[in-house]
Amino acid sequence: MTAKSNKNSSRKPGEIVNKKAYRDFYIAERFEAGLSLAGSEVKSLRAGAADIKGSYARIEENQCWLVGATIAHYEQAGAFNHEPKRKRKLLLHKAQIRKIREKTEHRGFTLVPLRIYFNEKSLAKIELALARGKRQYDKRRSISEREQKKDIDKNMKRYRKK
Secondary structure (H helix, E strand, C coil), X not given: CCCCCHHHCCCXXXXXXXXXXXXXXXXXXXXXXXXXXXXXXXXXXXXXXXECCCCEEEEECCEEEEECCEECCCHHHHHHXXXXXXXXXXXXXXXXXXXXHHHHXXXXXXXXXXXXXXXXXXXXXXXXXXXXXXXXXXXXXXXXXXXXXXXXXXXXXXHHHC
């Protein structure tokens, strides 16, 4: 038996993370929202069969909706399965919706999902972020800063060993 790699050791089982959002956006503010799901969707999420890359949240008629997220079919559901790409309602307070709407309409922010997880009460939650898109040169600068930090840490580690 081989052990799993340590690469995803910080993630909990059933947690879906949108790594691309951290690369493509500056994150200004985070919100936690509940997800309104069907039973087969919950089972698929627990199995980790979801994809939130390229998805976003939108406010329509004073309600928040998750658009573009894919939750795979649950095989054991049979005829009672869900639509994988449907819009899903997000459960937020009215004040939060008002605040998000104001920022997205007037200040050029986008509402991006960062991760879907289950809290300690076993409820499906989604972490949303008000984010502003990065330009291509900003992405390159972030990559070069990360590489420089990695080189410095590597050199410091070598220095400490001596």
